[in-house]
Amino acid sequence: MLTRRRLIASALATPFITTAAAAEDPLKVRELYQAKGRGLSDLAKASAGKRLTVEGFMAPPLKAESRFFVLTKMPMAVCPFCETEAEWPNDIVAVYTKRIVDVTPFNVKIVTSGVLELGAYKDPETGFLSMIRLTDASYG
Template structure:
């Protein structure tokens, strides 16, 4: 009898909630922005299980601070204004700092994208910008969907 296949292993992991959703033909599990947090400000079990692993997350690119920035903010819904630039705007709860592995073209704020990168959890302050983040995708890249 043959041993378990990759498909069986992923199905078993997904059944117990640690593998996220895997799209056919893609190795990285998907997690939704809404599934990163559990109760209050605590991270969900799914997010904790995927920490330090390559994941895919869909969302929208908030307008960057500056055109040559090596990062952007991924949001659940389109934001026409940079969340850093308008002090009157409420800070969204469902955002992720995305640090790019290489320079890429920016896309319009209202076009959905899929971002792939290493999920990093925990409070961190960026030395260059002073931006405080709790969730990051590191060495990331993205594509329009």
């Protein structure tokens, strides 16, 4: 029987269940892009401004002591640097961290968590252009 007390208890527990499920099952980079074409997925569009957990591989940083790196769906020995919005690959995510990045070997899978931002952004320090990124991110 559904009582007011059970309804309130279940409503209060829902955010914890959702957070736990997200922590157990990180998204894959490819889930943020359309299966065909170069656009963003409906999931990415609906998740803009929300904290997401995404797994992938750290591409080698563009410079030492950087506060961002590129997360790729496959291991890459060199960083995929893009010059224009039209050339942005549909299999990477820029990740902006609070601290200087400790480089992880390019072939070791990592899990990142950050706030999803969409749209063109050019990093003022490096000139790196991103179309999709996680900000205020952590990884491990």
